[in-house]
Amino acid sequence: MRPLDWIVLVGYLVWIVWSGLRASRRTADADAYFRASRTLPWWAVGLSVMATQLSAITLVGTTGQGYADGIRFVQFYFGLPIAMVILCLTIVPFFYRSGVYTAYEYLERRFDVKTRTLAAIVFLAQRGLSCGVIIAAPAIILSIVLGWNIVATILAIGVPTIAYTMFGGVKAVTWTDVKQMAVVLGAMTAAVVVLILGLPHGVGLTDALHVAGSLGKLRAIDFRFDLSEKYTIWSGLIGGAFLSLSYFGCDQSQVQRYLTAKSLDESRQSLLLSGFVKIPLQALILLTGVLTFAFFLFNRAPMLFNPVHEAEVRASGRAAEYQALLEEYQARDADRRVAAERLAGAEGSDLNPMLATLARAAFTDADAAVRDVRARAVALVKDVSHDEGYADVNYVFPTFILTYMPVGLVGLMIAAIVSAAMSASSGEMNALATATVLDLYKRHLNPRATDARVVLVSKLATVFWGLFACVVSVFAADRGSLIEVVNTFGSLFYGSVLGVFILALGVKRANGDGAFIGMITGIVVVFVVAFHPATRSISYLWYNVIGAVVVTGVGWAVSLGTQRKAA
Amino acid sequence: MRLSPRTYALVLVVEVLVIATLYWIGRHFA
Numbered sequence: 017m018r019p020l021d022w023i024v025l026v027g028y029l030v031w032i033v034w035s036g037l038r039a040s041r042r043t044a045d046a047d048a049y050f051r052a053s054r055t056l057p058w059w060a061v062g063l064s065v066m067a068t069q070l071s072a073i074t075l076v077g078t079t080g081q082g083y084a085d086g087i088r089f090v091q092f093y094f095g096l097p098i099a100m101v102i103l104c105l106t107i108v109p110f111f112y113r114s115g116v117y118t119a120y121e122y123l124e125r126r127f128d129v130k131t132r133t134l135a136a137i138v139f140l141a142q143r144g145l146s147c148g149v150i151i152a153a154p155a156i157i158l159s160i161v162l163g164w165n166i167v168a169t170i171l172a173i174g175v176p177t178i179a180y181t182m183f184g185g186v187k188a189v190t191w192t193d194v195k196q197m198a199v200v201l202g203a204m205t206a207a208v209v210v211l212i213l214g215l216p217h218g219v220g221l222t223d224a225l226h227v228a229g230s231l232g233k234l235r236a237i238d239f240r241f242d243l244s245e246k247y248t249i250w251s252g253l254i255g256g257a258f259l260s261l262s263y264f265g266c267d268q269s270q271v272q273r274y275l276t277a278k279s280l281d282e283s284r285q286s287l288l289l290s291g292f293v294k295i296p297l298q299a300l301i302l303l304t305g306v307l308t309f310a311f312f313l314f315n316r317a318p319m320l321f322n323p324v325h326e327a328e329v330r331a332s333g334r335a336a337e338y339q340a341l342l343e344e345y346q347a348r349d350a351d352r353r354v355a356a357e358r359l360a361g362a363e364g365s366d367l368n369p370m371l372a373t374l375a376r377a378a379f380t381d382a383d384a385a386v387r388d389v390r391a392r393a394v395a396l397v398k399d400v401s402h403d404e405g406y407a408d409v410n411y412v413f414p415t416f417i418l419t420y421m422p423v424g425l426v427g428l429m430i431a432a433i434v435s436a437a438m439s440a441s442s443g444e445m446n447a448l449a450t451a452t453v454l455d456l457y458k459r460h461l462n463p464r465a466t467d468a469r470v471v472l473v474s475k476l477a478t479v480f481w482g483l484f485a486c487v488v489s490v491f492a493a494d495r496g497s498l499i500e501v502v503n504t505f506g507s508l509f510y511g512s513v514l515g516v517f518i519l520a521l522g523v524k525r526a527n528g529d530g531a532f533i534g535m536i537t538g539i540v541v542v543f544v545v546a547f548h549p550a551t552r553s554i555s556y557l558w559y560n561v562i563g564a565v566v567v568t569g570v571g572w573a574v575s576l577g578t579q580r581k582a583a
Numbered sequence: 584m585r586l587s588p589r590t591y592a593l594v595l596v597v598e599v600l601v602i603a604t605l606y607w608i609g610r611h612f613a
Contacts, residue, residue, distance in 0.1 A: 087605070090605060094598070097595060097597070097598040098598070100594065101594055105591070215599050221593060224610050228612070229609075229612030229613055230613070234608050234612045236608065237602070237606050265610075268596035281586050285586065288586075288590065288594055291598075295602075303606040358603070
């Protein structure tokens, strides 16, 4: 990073903290602190909903996924618009009209206090950990590619976020989310422009897409019905819909956003904004990853994008082997570049279809040869470093940024990555503090707490959860595989929490005992499915369906049983 | 602005169009 990049990055941090603190005026009472006194416009709430979901992992991981695997990950989001429509018609009016502050407060009104407390504790456990990962993932990447100290990087992201979230509550979180979303979108647009301009003379955008498409990277839809396949149109539409129903309908970090809107219809509009925009936005981020792949076909790419163990391998007894692989890679990469240029030329002209077929076959072979060398290099790094979790997909986009983006824009891109991490974690910290204070502290420890006291304790809870996230980050940074564990950890609970809300809204006879026992059974069943050897291969998107169905079924049966007993 | 059933239908219609476009992109650039 050059001085201008530092100026952009530091300028961004100062601007975001200053505007967050400015938004913190007039948030002295609990309603203003937790719900912004229901004064926010739908578009700001809608952008905040999207910003909370769009973390740095999305920005860097999704482009990496586009690079390695094409755009088929977009199917993950196919259920989202369906879920938004269902939520707008069912759960959102219930929440808004009942005047609750947290999603779990509604569960006490409908069932009992034990169901509310269990749901809140599940949320705190799962989101407290994931908040740490939201900060850790970009911090690890930035510290490796920029050579920064990992703890300092985590604190540089965490501390400003804690500051404005603590002072400003939900209002500061929402307005900074809007600004951070603008930074992310601006930076991504700049990256796409640099990617397109970086294609060689004579190779246009459509040529580059044809070349990437010849390897299947633009095939978005998979119609096979295969439970073990992670992303298909069916897992996306059905599993994804259940996931979105649970995430947007029952997760405090999302519910709190749309409870701040001026009216019920504005709450709904803020969710429908995601329904309209989310799939195209994710498709564009994935396409940026595919474009990065096309870019690196025509420009020199490193053999491995994650340099963390390179020095270790070079100093080991297998340094000569590594050097030989590097030389082989450079030769294969050059061969592939020639094949890609030939294919781009052949795709551009309709003169000779036979020529295009031959060029395509040659390019496919050349790409397979490059992938083969890379796979051997990864195996060697794993062998020498004993780091089984080593992967470099998440480093592709940052490598492009640092190597090929012009000065100034590098700072903007790093600011965008930091921005995504801050906007996602601020929403989580705010929601964690709200659930801690309203569902646990005020409900169980101090029901007579005054408004001022509740706001004060919320500020302390924000600091607690922020520091907890930073500690989890430092801990997770040492163990790369932990990040994946925490990421899938959330999906073990989503379906069961959704099941409780389905019982609340859809099953008239459901009671507190049914909901409580149903929820525990659902969580246990999903854990068994996730870890039992016979069912382990089932894709995690289906856990949401399984959890919701089990909770609804068991909850309904137990409710009937306990009612008969009582009668 | 009051939301009508048409707005919800529009969300789903846009989704179908987006999925169809993605399908077309996959076939066109194959």
